[in-house]
Every structure is written in C-alpha cells, then in structure tokens.
Amino acid sequence: MVRRGPLEIASRVSAAVLGGYALTFALVRTTAATLPLPPVDALMVPTLLSFAVYVAAIVWAMGVSSPGRAWLGLLGPAVLLLALSP
Amino acid sequence: MKERFRQSMAWLHTWGGLLFGWLLFVVMLTGTLLLFRPEIDRWMRPELAAVSPPAAVAATAAQRYLERHAAGAGGWTIHLPSERAPYLEVQWPAGGTVATRFLDPATGEAIAVRDTEAGDFLLHLHFELHGGRLGMWIVGATGIAALVALVSGIVVHRRIFKDFFTLRPRASPHRAWLDAHNAMGVLTLPFQLMIAYTGVALFFYIYMPAGFAPLFGGSPDRFFEAVFPGPSRPAAGEAAPLLPLAAILERAATFIGPDAVDTITVRNPGDRNAVVGLRGFDDELRLLARRAALDGATGEMLSRQKDFPPSYEAWGVMVGLHFARFGEAAVRWLYAIGGLAGVGMVASGLILFAIKRHRRSDAVSARLVDALNVAVVAGLPCAVAGFLWANRLLPGGVPDRAAWEIGIFFATWLAMLPHAAFRPAARALVEQLGLAAMLCAAPPLLDALAAGDHLARSLRQGDWAIPGIDLGALAVGLLLAGAALAVARATAAFPRPGASASGRYERPVAQDGAA
Numbered sequence: 001m002v003r004r005g006p007l008e009i010a011s012r013v014s015a016a017v018l019g020g021y022a023l024t025f026a027l028v029r030t031t032a033a034t035l036p037l038p039p040v041d042a043l044m045v046p047t048l049l050s051f052a053v054y055v056a057a058i059v060w061a062m063g064v065s066s067p068g069r070a071w072l073g074l075l076g077p078a079v080l081l082l083a084l085s086p
Numbered sequence: 087m088k089e090r091f092r093q094s095m096a097w098l099h100t101w102g103g104l105l106f107g108w109l110l111f112v113v114m115l116t117g118t119l120l121l122f123r124p125e126i127d128r129w130m131r132p133e134l135a136a137v138s139p140p141a142a143v144a145a146t147a148a149q150r151y152l153e154r155h156a157a158g159a160g161g162w163t164i165h166l167p168s169e170r171a172p173y174l175e176v177q178w179p180a181g182g183t184v185a186t187r188f189l190d191p192a193t194g195e196a197i198a199v200r201d202t203e204a205g206d207f208l209l210h211l212h213f214e215l216h217g218g219r220l221g222m223w224i225v226g227a228t229g230i231a232a233l234v235a236l237v238s239g240i241v242v243h244r245r246i247f248k249d250f251f252t253l254r255p256r257a258s259p260h261r262a263w264l265d266a267h268n269a270m271g272v273l274t275l276p277f278q279l280m281i282a283y284t285g286v287a288l289f290f291y292i293y294m295p296a297g298f299a300p301l302f303g304g305s306p307d308r309f310f311e312a313v314f315p316g317p318s319r320p321a322a323g324e325a326a327p328l329l330p331l332a333a334i335l336e337r338a339a340t341f342i343g344p345d346a347v348d349t350i351t352v353r354n355p356g357d358r359n360a361v362v363g364l365r366g367f368d369d370e371l372r373l374l375a376r377r378a379a380l381d382g383a384t385g386e387m388l389s390r391q392k393d394f395p396p397s398y399e400a401w402g403v404m405v406g407l408h409f410a411r412f413g414e415a416a417v418r419w420l421y422a423i424g425g426l427a428g429v430g431m432v433a434s435g436l437i438l439f440a441i442k443r444h445r446r447s448d449a450v451s452a453r454l455v456d457a458l459n460v461a462v463v464a465g466l467p468c469a470v471a472g473f474l475w476a477n478r479l480l481p482g483g484v485p486d487r488a489a490w491e492i493g494i495f496f497a498t499w500l501a502m503l504p505h506a507a508f509r510p511a512a513r514a515l516v517e518q519l520g521l522a523a524m525l526c527a528a529p530p531l532l533d534a535l536a537a538g539d540h541l542a543r544s545l546r547q548g549d550w551a552i553p554g555i556d557l558g559a560l561a562v563g564l565l566l567a568g569a570a571l572a573v574a575r576a577t578a579a580f581p582r583p584g585a586s587a588s589g590r591y592e593r594p595v596a597q598d599g600a601a
Binding site for chain 2 (some may be wrong): 047
C-alpha cells in the first residue's frame with residue numbers, strides 16, 4: 001500500500017472528483033457546440049458518453065503519480081477546451 | 087509502475103467502496119424490489135380487484151368522474167388498466183398536491199382504497215433517497231462511484247478469469263467473504279456496469295447539463311421541445327365541451343390502438359383549446375412512448391410522434407435496459423438475480439472492509455463502520471418489512487396514513503442503529519438478519535390469517551399479484567434466515583483468540599494472508 005498524507009489524499013480526491021467533472025463538462029460543451037449534427041443529436045452524443053469519460057478521469061487521477069499532475073492533467077485540457085469552444 | 091497503479095486502485099476500491107457502499111446497498115436493494123413495483127403496488131392496495139375493461143369503457147368512466155369532481159382542474163391524467171396494473175387510476179392537480187382516485191370502471195365511482203404511497207415510496211428512495219434534488223445528486227454520485235468501484239475492482243482482481251469460480255466457504259472467513267464478493271461481482275459484471283451506467287444516464291439533463299448552453303440557450307425545456315414538437319396551446323378562456331374520450335381514442339386508432347393506450351392526459355378540460363394527449367408503449371427494448379395530441383373540442387389530430395432523433399432513441403434504449411420492461415417475467419427474474427448479486431457483492435464488500443481494516447482495532451471509527459454495516463445491510467430489509475407491516479396493520483381511517491407508513495419505515499430503520507452499535511458486530515448482524523427474516527415472513531401470514539378477503543378473492547380469480555408478493559416475502563424471509571445461519575456458523579467456526587467484546591467477524595490473526 002502506498003502511504004500518503006491526508007493533504008495529498010484530499011488534493012488527489014478533489015482533483016479526481018472536481019477536476020474530472022470540470023474536464024468532462026468542458027469536453028461535452030465543446031463537442032456539443034462543434035459536432036456537425038442536428039442540435040438534439042449534437043447534445044445527446046457527447047452527453048451520453050460523458051459518464052464514461054468522467055469515470056476514466058477519476059480512475060486516471062487516482063492512479064497518476066502525484067496530485068499536482070492530476071490537477072494539471074485535468075484542468076489544463078478543461079481550460080484549453082473551453083477556450084477553443086465556439 | 088503497473089504495481090503502483092494496482093495499489094492505487096486497491097486504495098480507491100477500498101475507500102470509495104466503503105464511503106458509497108452503504109448508499110449503493112440502499113439503491114440496489116430498492117431497485118431490485120422495484121422490478122416488481124406493479125405487484126407491490128397491488129399488494130399494498132388490496133381493495134383493488136383486477137379489472138380489464140376495454141379502453142373506451144374505462145376512459146368513459148374516468149371522464150364522467152372527472153367532469154363531476156375535477157371540472158375546474160388545469161389538467162387530468164388517466165391511467166388506463168393494463169396487464170400488470172389492472173385498475174383505473176385518475177389524477178389531477180389540487181392545491182399544490184396531486185389528487186389520486188381509483189375508479190370502478192363499471193360504476194364510475196371511486197373505490198375506497200387505503201391511503202398509501204406503495205411502490206412510489208420505494209421509487210423515491212431508489213433515485214433520490216426520499217430527499218429531493220440533493221438526494222438525486224447523491225444517488226448520481228453513488229452511480230458514478232459504483233462504476234469507479236467496478237473498474238478499480240477489475241484492476242485489483244488480477245486473476246479475474248482464473249478465480250472465476252473459486253469459492254472457499256470453509257477457508258478463513260476473510261477468504262470466504264472475498265471469494266463470495268468476487269464471484270458475485272465477476273459473474274454479473276456486465277449487468278452491474280449496465281445498470282449503473284444507464285441509471286446515471288437516465289438523468290443526463292441534471293447530471294451533465296453542459297451542452298444546453300451552446301445549443302439551447304441553457305434551457306433543458308427548449309431541448310425537450312425540440313425532441314417533442316407537440317402543440318403547446320394555452321387555455322382560450324372560452325368554454326367548450328370536451329368530446330367523449332372514447333371518440334377521441336377512436337379517432338387516433340390508426341396511429342395508436344385504443345388498447346395500446348397507457349395514459350390519457352387532458353390539458354385545460356372544458357376549454358375551447360383543450361388538448362388530449364394519448365401515450366402508449368410499444369413492445370420493444372426502447373422505453374419511449376408513441377404519443378398523439380388531439381384537439382379536445384373538435385377531435386382534430388394536432389400532432390403524433392413515434393420516431394425520435396437517433397441519439398434520443400439511444401437514450402430510450404438505455405432507459406429500457408434500466409427499467410426491464412421489454413420482456414416478460416423471465417427478464418425481471420434475470421434482473422432480480424443480477425440485483426441480488428449486486429446487493430450481495432456490496433454487503434460482502436462492506437463486511438470485508440470491516441474484517442481487513444479493523445481486525446485488531448477497537449477504535450471508534452471501527453465501531454462506527456461495524457454499526458453502519460449492520461444497520462444498513464440487515465437494517466434496511468427490516469425497515470422494508472416494517473413498511474409492509476404498517477400497510478397491513480395501520481387502520482384505514484388514520485389521518486395522513488401514507489405518511490405514517492413512511493414514518494414507520496424510517497423508525498424501524500433508525501431503531502436498528504443503536505442495536506448495531508451496542509452489540510458485537512457479528513452478533514448484531516446475525517440478530518438483525520434473523521429479525522428481518524421473521525418480519526418478512528409475517529405479512530404473508532397476516533394476509534392468510536387475519537386480513538380481509540383479498541387473498542381468497544385473488545386466488546379465486548387466479549390473480550397472482552397479492553399471493554405472489556406474499557410468497558415472495560416468505561422466500562426473502564427464508565433467504566435472510568439462511569444468511570443469518572450462515573453468518574452465525576462462519577463466525578462460530580472461527581472464535582477469536584482472546585476475543586474481546588468487539589466480536590467482529592474474527593479469525594485468528596496468524597492466518598493473515600495477503601488479500
């Protein structure tokens with residue numbers, strides 16, 4: 001078992017839960033805005049897949065070597081996606 | 087690197103599983119019960135005899151009743167008798183709540199039915215913990231946690247195929263619980279993944295509203311208007327008689343057969359702009375109704391719809407998979423097996439945590455985990471049984487009777503907590519499982535011995551809803567008794583050396599092996 005301090009755990013879990021949700025949210029928003037489909041489909045396709053993305057983000061953040069990396073790896077792309085979003 | 091990832095996943099599985107395990111148990115157990123919701127509803131309203139009139143007859147009776155008793159209401163909802171819900175139910179908004187009546191389609195009069203929320207209560211416990219929007223978010227998080235636990239569980243469980251059928255009930259309790267946990271999880275893994283994912287996706291518009299802003303001005307309502315482009319006509323303020331609903335059913339018959347109609351809604355009844363909505367489910371995997379809207383005054387077809395955008399159809403399939411309405415009883419029983427395996431997986435996981443983490447600890451946190459484990463795993467079945475008892479024993483005339491039933495449910499559940507906290511954990515588990523077994527077996531006996539004639543009447547009519555639930559409760563009682571015996575035997579076989587008062591599911595510390 002990897003020993004971890006409580007602060008590290010709190011940071012990592014917040015990164016996974018909040019950062020993971022932020023990334024998923026940004027991904028869905030940007031994809032929905034750009035998919036060349038009728039609006040209902042453009043919304044539903046990324047939304048229905050989003051929960052798998054969220055789960056993957058949580059698992060990734062919990063497994064990565066440090067909480068800093070988890071935060072960076074999730075919030076970085078999230079900000080980038082929102083900046084690119086039309 | 088790989089090993090470190092596996093350890094991270096073990097940590098995630100252990101602590102995530104503990105934190106959400108209790109909630110997951112509640113959601114999964116109530117979900118399993120809800121497979122039989124129409125039957126539970128009928129058991130809890132035994133006054134309702136099964137009827138199967140033609141749709142036109144039932145609609146006419148409902149209209150006559152509603153025109154007399156709910157003429158001023160803004161809308162009516164009529165649930166026509168169906169195979170699994172063979173009774174006529176009407177509803178209308180009345181002073182902030184919804185008035186509900188059950189009608190005799192032959193006489194058109196209301197039937198005196200005991201006041202109960204029946205399966206509705208279990209449904210609200212299932213998807214929102216009886217706690218409104220906050221409860222919904224908690225259940226959503228629980229669904230995501232279930233998916234995370236399943237994924238991390240797969241990573242942790244290295245020898246997933248090798249261990250497929252490993253069960254060592256005579257090994258140490260720890261091994262036995264672990265094997266049971268793995269067997270139930272692995273054998274039903276696709277079902278567990280499916281049911282958790284579809285459960286979360288059901289409420290996509292609440293849990294992941296990211297796409298509404300760029301496409302629908304941030305409004306889920308506008309999204310649903312795009313999916314269902316039906317008429318939205320406000321009341322004209324001019325009176326006009328509503329056509330007979332039987333005639334309206336006839337008008338729509340080429341699109342939706344009268345006997346396929348499940349629900350009739352009337353918006354602004356008695357107004358010139360009244361709209362009658364018909365809804366019926368086809369026998370298919372997707373759970374999306376075909377629907378028609380007709381002018382209530384002229385009978386003109388305003389809109390009809392049976393096809394939806396393809397991605398919305400995909401969602402309909404997810405809903406259909408979650409609700410298991412696409413097949414006959416065999417499908418429900420398969421789902422029940424999957425649900426019970428899930429319940430068992432979560433329960434054994436919780437107990438495993440207690441065994442592994444707190445073997446030698448008498449810390450407060452250990453006692454808390456033990457107490458919550460017992461009060462949830464064995465306490466919830468007691469509470470559900472208490473709910474059924476309350477339904478049979480509370481007199482019909484009690485004010486707020488339905489609320490009393492729910493109160494008794496929660497009181498029974500709460501009462502389990504101090505018992506679980508002050509008894510040694512393994513003893514508490516055995517005792518509460520035993521109590522649950524007795525409580526489950528009792529309502530059927532009450533039905534057979536004391537209650538009115540509804541059991542005899544059902545049997546006479548060959549109607550299995552009430553005796554079916556009676557037998558089901560008996561079977562669950564036997565299952566719980568078996569579980570109590572198994573736990574009692576397992577813990578007795580491994581007396582703890584120098585046992586302290588804590589009495590957890592001990593085994594000799596020397597047998598400690600890697601998990």
